[in-house]
Amino acid sequence: MxxxxxxxxxxxxxxxxxxxxxxxxxxxxxxxxxxxxxxxxxxxxxxxxxxxxxxxxxxxxxxxxxxxxxxxxxxxxxxxxxxxxxxxxxxxxxxxxxxxxxxxxxxxxxxxxxxxxxxxxxxxxxxxxxxxxxxxxxxxxxxxxxxxxxxxxxxxxxxxxxxxxxxxxxxxxxxxxxxxxxxxxxxxxxxxxxxxxxxxxxxxxxxxxxxxxxxxxxxxxxxxxxxxxxxxxxxxxxxxxxxxxxxxxxxxxxxxxxELLLNESPDLLADRVWRAYGVLRYAQSICANEALSLLSEVRLGIDLGVIDEVLPEVFTKLLVMTRPSFLQNLAGDTVLHQADSNKLRAKLIRSSLQKS
CATH class of the missing domain: 3.30.590.10 (Glutamine synthetase/guanido kinase, catalytic domain)
Structure with missing residues (x-):
């Protein structure tokens, strides 16, 4: 290749x-x-x-x-x-x-x-x-x-x-x-x-x-x-x-x-994005769609200044890295079953958030 x-x-x-x-x-x-x-x-x-x-x-x-x-x-x-x-x-x-x-x-x-x-x-x-x-x-x-x-x-x-x-x-x-x-x-x-x-x-x-x-x-x-x-x-x-x-x-x-979310319900917004961050930061297993949903909320928190310890490009990077085929490609010859894929996805997300 x-x-x-x-x-x-x-x-x-x-x-x-x-x-x-x-x-x-x-x-x-x-x-x-x-x-x-x-x-x-x-x-x-x-x-x-x-x-x-x-x-x-x-x-x-x-x-x-x-x-x-x-x-x-x-x-x-x-x-x-x-x-x-x-x-x-x-x-x-x-x-x-x-x-x-x-x-x-x-x-x-x-x-x-x-x-x-x-x-x-x-x-x-x-x-x-x-x-x-x-x-x-x-x-x-x-x-x-x-x-x-x-x-x-x-x-x-x-x-x-x-x-x-x-x-x-x-x-x-x-x-x-x-x-x-x-x-x-x-x-x-x-x-x-x-x-x-x-x-x-x-x-x-x-x-x-x-x-x-x-x-x-x-x-x-x-x-x-x-x-x-x-x-x-x-x-x-x-x-x-x-x-x-x-x-x-x-x-x-x-x-x-x-702006509406930030001005009218700042506490609810903050709670939502920090909960999403917490799950991603510590989850040991996570499926593809849940990961993208939570990453979306974290990116919203980053853009609005609610979360200031994660770089915005983490979202676009993980948009690709958390996909099933990309994960399997990373694993090489090791065949990933659903549970294995979910564990590897969670590990990559945790690592990416730590480095950010």
Whole structure:
């Protein structure tokens, strides 16, 4: 296994989950994803195994082309060359989608050394290119994505029509092929029971709100993904501007909800976050979802100054480290059963809080 893939699998904190960037205490990351297809081949859902293999083969030079342009190292990894555990770790780190690893044969991943650029090969489309930035930074993510797209399109003929735009497997992606999304931490809106109204507003504005791992997932740890639903008939800048405006509104509402909790029930808030800290600090066994829920409340306490002995980045670090596949990867050849996993998770949390 190469150094890039080893680092990607073993290091919990990637730059775009550092907690830095605009609105970083609430907006964890921003992502731009572009869907592209090679004109000469059928969409992955209709392609034969041989055709899927031809698509992977046609993209072998892409890592070198990208690296020459920006000075970073890129590599192409065949998914069926990775263990099932490694593939699940990539899902937990938001590098690939759950559907991309369902059938790994003739599917691949192109990834940059800092994981801020990755390309899923033969997911729903031939290319699912994504660029990530820390905080609310959709503009820089879009610039990076367009630069990568230009390099690829300079050497590969992609499916495009002047009257429609980019052709994609799913009709909702036709046009720009762009999905812009942000990952946000909204514990105060959840605690004050305003989250339902925020979801309704976002839906009315053509956005969708999903859980931690996107479509079909739950909002573990009060972390949500907000993204655009429609690409046809809208240009890239309109999509990004619209999402940016809605997210800023939600961020303002989250801040107001935090102030409400701090001003109207400071004792209850303090008791809640310190109880969460106490459980995490001393628990000998804890399941994944309970850990994320308590870590969310501790992070809220840190952001509001209730807890001053823990660094904010502990939350984003443990957001990855406490996931089941990442824990198993840390354990190496030792098979973790549920009880073992819960014990190791608690141990890592205790250690992280002590070091912080």
């Amino acid at each position: 190469t150094t890039i893939m080893e680092n990607l699998l073993n290091q919990p904190l990637v730059p775009w989950l550092s907690g830095a960037g605009p609105e970083g205490e609430i907006v964890l990351s921003s992502r731009i994803r572009l869907a592209r297809n090679l004109r000469s081949q059928p969409f992955p859902g209709r392609a034969s195994a041989a055709e899927l293999g031809e698509i992977v083969a046609a993209l072998q030079q892409v890592p070198a082309d990208l690296g020459e342009a920006d000075g970073h190292k890129y590599e192409l990894a065949a998914l069926d060359g990775l263990s099932p555990l490694a593939r699940n770790v990539l899902v937990e780190k938001h590098i690939v989608s759950p559907s991309h690893i369902t059938d790994p044969e003739n599917r691949a991943l192109i990834v940059r050394d800092d994981a801020s650029v990755s390309i899923m090969v033969n997911e729903e489309d031939h290319l699912r290119l994504q660029c990530l930035e820390a905080g609310l930074n959709l503009g820089d993510a879009l610039d990076k994505a367009n630069a990568v797209d230009d390099i690829i399109e300079a050497k590969h003929d992609v499916a495009f029509m002047d009257t429609i735009g980019y052709l994609t497997a799913c009709p909702t992606n036709i046009g720009t092929g762009l999905r812009a999304s942000v990952m946000v931490h909204l514990p105060a809106l959840v605690l004050t029971k305003q989250m339902g109204r925020m979801v309704a507003i976002a839906t009315q504005l053509g956005l969708t709100v999903r859980g931690l791992y996107g479509e079909g997932s739950e909002a573990a740890g009060n972390v949500f993904q907000i993204s655009n639903q429609v690409t046809l008939g809208r240009n890239e800048q309109d999509i990004v501007t619209s999402l940016n405006g809605v997210v800023k509104h939600i961020v303002d509402k989250e801040r107001m909800a935090r």
